[in-house]
Amino acid sequence: MRPLVHAEMLKLRTTRSTGWLLLATLATEALMVAFSIPKRGAQEVMVPLDDPGLMAATIGTGLLISQVLVTVFGVMAFTQEYRYGTITSTYLIEPRRPRILLAKLVAATLVSAVVVVATLVLVVPSSIILITSRDGDVTLGVQFWQVMGVGFVVLAASAAIGVALGAVVRHQIAAVVGVLVWMTAVEHVVIPALPALGRWMPGGATLSVLQQSTSNGLDGDLLPPAGGGLVLLAYAAMAITLALVVTPKRDVV
Amino acid sequence: MRASAVELRNLTKTFGELVAVDDVNAVAVPGQVTALLGPNGAGKTTTLRMLLGLVAPTSGTATFDGQRYDELVDPVRRVGALLEASGCHPGRTALAHLRILATAARLPRRAPEQVLEEAELEGDARRRVGDYSLGMRQRLGLAAAMLGDPSVVILDEPTNGLDPPGVRWLRGYVRRLADEGRTVLLSSHVLSEVELTADHVLVLSRGRLVRSARLDELRAEAGNCSRARTPEPERLGAVLDAAGHAYRRTEGELVVDAAPERVGELAAAHGIVLHALAGSGGLERAFFRIIGQSDAAAQPAEVRP
Numbered sequence: 099m100r101p102l103v104h105a106e107m108l109k110l111r112t113t114r115s116t117g118w119l120l121l122a123t124l125a126t127e128a129l130m131v132a133f134s135i136p137k138r139g140a141q142e143v144m145v146p147l148d149d150p151g152l153m154a155a156t157i158g159t160g161l162l163i164s165q166v167l168v169t170v171f172g173v174m175a176f177t178q179e180y181r182y183g184t185i186t187s188t189y190l191i192e193p194r195r196p197r198i199l200l201a202k203l204v205a206a207t208l209v210s211a212v213v214v215v216a217t218l219v220l221v222v223p224s225s226i227i228l229i230t231s232r233d234g235d236v237t238l239g240v241q242f243w244q245v246m247g248v249g250f251v252v253l254a255a256s257a258a259i260g261v262a263l264g265a266v267v268r269h270q271i272a273a274v275v276g277v278l279v280w281m282t283a284v285e286h287v288v289i290p291a292l293p294a295l296g297r298w299m300p301g302g303a304t305l306s307v308l309q310q311s312t313s314n315g316l317d318g319d320l321l322p323p324a325g326g327g328l329v330l331l332a333y334a335a336m337a338i339t340l341a342l343v344v345t346p347k348r349d350v351v
Numbered sequence: 352m353r354a355s356a357v358e359l360r361n362l363t364k365t366f367g368e369l370v371a372v373d374d375v376n377a378v379a380v381p382g383q384v385t386a387l388l389g390p391n392g393a394g395k396t397t398t399l400r401m402l403l404g405l406v407a408p409t410s411g412t413a414t415f416d417g418q419r420y421d422e423l424v425d426p427v428r429r430v431g432a433l434l435e436a437s438g439c440h441p442g443r444t445a446l447a448h449l450r451i452l453a454t455a456a457r458l459p460r461r462a463p464e465q466v467l468e469e470a471e472l473e474g475d476a477r478r479r480v481g482d483y484s485l486g487m488r489q490r491l492g493l494a495a496a497m498l499g500d501p502s503v504v505i506l507d508e509p510t511n512g513l514d515p516p517g518v519r520w521l522r523g524y525v526r527r528l529a530d531e532g533r534t535v536l537l538s539s540h541v542l543s544e545v546e547l548t549a550d551h552v553l554v555l556s557r558g559r560l561v562r563s564a565r566l567d568e569l570r571a572e573a574g575n576c577s578r579a580r581t582p583e584p585e586r587l588g589a590v591l592d593a594a595g596h597a598y599r600r601t602e603g604e605l606v607v608d609a610a611p612e613r614v615g616e617l618a619a620a621h622g623i624v625l626h627a628l629a630g631s632g633g634l635e636r637a638f639f640r641i642i643g644q645s646d647a648a649a650q651p652a653e654v655r656p
Contacts (some may be wrong), residue, residue: 105455112447113440183438186405187495190432191455193404193421350405351397 099201102192106175106205113178116171120213123167124220127160131221134159135228144313150237153225154245155313160221161214161249165256165304166281168210172260173277175202177270185350195346199265203338206257214249244323245308251327252304255334259300262337265345293319303329354381354502354534355429357402361411364397364558371397373558374411379536379551381502384529386545387538388638389555395538396435398555399507402536403432415503427456431501433492435508441481445472445491448480452498462498470494471520485512493524504528506537510544522548542638546570554641562641569637576639577611579618580604580627590621599639608639 110116134156136143145155179185192198229236260277267273281301289296289305296302297320304310306326311317320326357379364372372394379385387395400406402413404420415423415430423429439448449463467473470490480488489512496504509525510518525548529535539545545552545566552569554562562569581587584605591598594617597608607614611630618625 101457102455105451108447108451108454109440112443112451114442178440182440184440186434186438187452188455189405190403190430191427191452193423193426347407349400349407351400 099197099204102197102201103204103208105191106201107208109178110171110205110209115174119167119170120216123164123213124216127163127217127221128224130159130163131156131224131228135225135232135234138232138234144315147229147232147234150235150239151241151312152229152234153222153236153238154241154309156225157218157221157242157249158245158308158310158313160217161245161252161308162304162310164213164217165253166278168206168213168253168257169260169277169281170274171209171213172206172257172262173264173267173273174270175206175261176264177268177273180268181270189350196342199261199338199341199345202261202265203258206261207254210253210257211250214253217249218246241309248307248323248327252307252330255330256300256304258334259337262334262341265341266337290314290316290319297321297326298329300330300333302326303333354532355416356380357385357413357415357503357505357534357536358417359398359402359411359413362398362401362408362413363410364394364401364406365409370558372401372408375555375558375560377553377560377563379534381534382529382532383550384525384535384537384548385551385553386549387536387553387555388540388542388545389538390540390642392557393540393555394558395540395555396507397558399432399434399505399536399538403430403434403505405434425456425499427452427458427499427501429499429501430503430505431496431499432505433489433496433507433509434505435511439480439488439491442479444477444479445483445494446476448491449495449498452495456499458499463494466494466497467491469497486514486517489513490517493521501533503534504536506535508539509537510539510541518544554638556642572637576630577607577609577614578604578627578629579607579611579614579625581618581623581625583623586621587618587623587625590617590623597639597643606639 136147138147140146145152179188188198189195226236263277264273285296285299285301289299289302293316297306302320303326305314305316306320307323307330309323311320321329359375359377362372362375375398387398389395397406401408402420412419420426420430445467446463449466453462464473467476470493472487472490472494475483475487480491483491489509493509496506509521513521522544525535525537549566552564552566553560579587580603584600587605588598588600591607599606611628615625615628
């Protein structure tokens, strides 16, 4: 299994899109930090400058942005291979296809951990600098550490869901566009409009497990954090199971 | 080198209504080049993909010394394959592409450089594959197939995209692989290629194996055949029909089941301009006849995709 995982990591490292997507994501997060840390005395903000939950809310938002990236990376693990026809050589090297799926899941999880670290390395110091420069109190409370730790699990689950989706859908543009539309549009509309449904969606579950209900104006609408975590893991388990069932049966033509 | 024999037994694949491969029984043995010959859509690629575990047979088996591809230990060291659709990410260099394969297959670190050298691509190893010509990509595919120094080599339309020197190079390369004792199974719709490299020919038509013969047998059976190039293919066709000579139209050419003298006389008699006229090897004719017969036999039960 190790050589297969190693090969998957090499695949990511030897395409330029990997680096560019990561850079674009981090740039978005830098903008997010710049715009979401409120000025002193600013009105109508979800989390004011002196709120002890501000740091937790900021890294939570950063992780939500990175979640989109790792999901897309996950989707691309298979769809890229189908798009360029490299899936053939991949399956020639390891014809036991569940092992390829597993290697891609492991690789995507490792990548998601790297992305979480990159996100934190960017967001935490820049937020601290910005809050301090505005004379705010930097509070690294229990919630902050919880969000940080849980971030690794959430992004790993998202990457795994992406890998499994890509294995099932295979068509790169359809899968990537579908995921982006779902994560950045559908859930953003449905979760606040229909919380009874939205809280069971992967995005709703993510918001609850990352404790982002306040910063998104959804107090009381979401599941408790542990419940959200379970829902998200259940989605990952279902997606992986579906991919495990479907992948070995399909003809690669 | 102890190479495995490839064995297809009652191999069948249906896609919905279409029978792509229909009860094929064949063997490819070590030390020989076996050519899977047939027009496009005859089922060659599907047959090879079933052999390699990429497409699941509807029934029957395709094995290497009795083992299915997915039962092989270290398949890349036993079997190397170049498939038509097996691609490369255009943003990767050739070396990176091969390193990924070598890493996954636990091959020696030097393997990518070695096969690139054999494919005469060492000078372009660090160029992005997107900048490669079609012929270079085909060589890279061949290099990838040889990465594990396999004893069985499977090549799907290997001459695709190669220029004439490339084709000549490939011919020598394939011949050498067989002479080293490897089992070589290749597919082609280009008869002239097979004629110079193959020892044994399997003719596929509409998914059925319509002939399995040594190349020299086929050659002996065949007589003369010619290729004519004309700006008026319809007229020449009509004249040949009237004279009772069967023919087949390929890209810009008519392949006629008659000696070039006869075709030239007919064209002259009807004032049809010929830009080229040449006698052609016997295999073309034999192949043409085999395909023609099987087509005629298959007419009543014809299934179109």
